[in-house]
Amino acid sequence: MRKTLVFRHDSIKIQLCGDTQSSVDQLIIGNQTLYDQQAFYSATRWLLNNQDLQTGCWFIHVQRNYAHHTHYHLRNPWCSAMAQGQAASLLVRLYSLTNNKEHLLAIRRAIQPLWSSNLTRAYFNNRFLWLEEYPLESATKGLFVLNGCLYALIGIIDVNTIDYQPYLSELINQIIISLEHMLPYYVHPTISNWSLYDLSHITMKSKINTASYSYHLVHITLLQCLPQ
Template sequence: MGEVSLKEKVSILRRSKKAHNNKKYSMAIRGYNQIIEDKSLPVHIINEARVCKLLAEQKAPVSKKYSFSPDFMEVCENGKKYYKDNKCSYFLYKDYDTFKKYFNLQQDWVYVESDHFKFDHKGIPMVKYNDEFYYNTVTVCQYGLWLYDRYIDNKEDKEKFLNAADFLIDTIKKDGSFRYEFKYHHYEPLDVGWTSSMSQGQALSVFARAYNLTKDVKYLNSGGRVLKYLLTPISKGGVMDNLETLDDRLKDKVFFQQYVNSTSTYTLNGFIFTLIGLYDWSNVNCPGNIYYSNIAREYWDKGLNSLKLIIPYYDIGEFTAYDLHHVVKKSKPSSSDFYHSVHIEQMNALYNITKDHYFKNIRDMWISYVRE
């Protein structure tokens, strides 16, 4: 392609983004299509137009912080290579029911003891961090959900599941939070006592199932406390954020942060696990939980609305990013072969719950990136 033609297409992209942010979505999409259909263009320009088109189709603005860097392609290619070399895979359930199997299939080998993983004397999993073993709330929740799936299959492990649920109750702090007792690093240091929306959300998924099995009000009471903390804004010591760091026009849109950093990084998998927890708790609509069930449904709806406005940013060409650090901080994307599979399974779960073909289309697009 000649230099003049390339400059012309870059100009079309710039004008299309301007039209897009002026809410002239049809005009913007026409411009994006001109770029997407021109296979002689550099791949990073085509991918930027493709992501912007996905945003325009949702009538979501394009963040002024967003551009598709050529560096993204290296991350993308490495991710696909690791995915193939590590024989990653995904499992797609055909439906989702709060009181049946969880959507995130886990293999038995995940819970085999090793140098970095063990069970305590009560059968609760512990993980090694900084050369010491600690309880990780998400690990306990996921272990509990794995046990619940086994119970659905063969009625085994009910007591082990309830043991995990009861352990979670015992570790809830006065403010309704689960606190990590070890230091961690995610772009920046997280001190002892850090919290995560994912812990809160997955605990709701556990408590919803525990209450359904037992009708014991202790699970209702615990779920209510956990939900209250989940809905506490970061400014007040919680984990509920908004999308302002990504785009100030989206400051009224909620987001639940898996990691609370000084700059919001918007981890995708943790946000969706949290939303699934809200959905699960909204289905515990017994007389003692009507208020919290309704609140959970309200924030499930709000979270879904936010998610649809930002999903395209996680697409880095032919792979997915772990979070949006690459947008808000203009860095290389953080990516993982394992989490690409998780993202596919999460899109599938959201489609099964909502029947919204948007999630199905995203799922199928992300599957196409790793299909041999």
């Protein structure tokens, strides 16, 4: 996946998904839109200053409950695969500007939890690898949030583009195989041409978690960004 980053006045212009005709004038990270260079550098500075150097994580200490599922718990503290992937993507853009080796090391640490441990991983049917936005205590149980895994995957692809590693290519292939098998489970059973937010109705026997309009569009956009 090629990314082109060019400064124009006070905005950052990014080429998306390898499409030379598609670009935006804001860099979107999570729920925050970064409009200018100052905000871009402020965000990357925070990431560099707050990364756990041993694990590479930006640990989250906020606990979440899942309705009546009191026997399912997030790890404490927890490391979100989605957050790690998004942070890695942002740091890739920083490194593209600075060529600073310390920034490259931070990128490598950021994706370390995605490939070297089960801090962020779960396995669907004990077989298909998934990168969890909300990792539960047991790697054999998971919510399997679709957008969270896709954001993490795109982060890995971004990193592998500027710092190719065979183990990252293997991880990308593993997740693509998981997506090929699991995507049919995200098709809404009663609403035509609509997606599900996660697979908790399978793993936790919850009611079906229908994706909101905004999340459905996110699913489409992220899937379109994956290499063909």
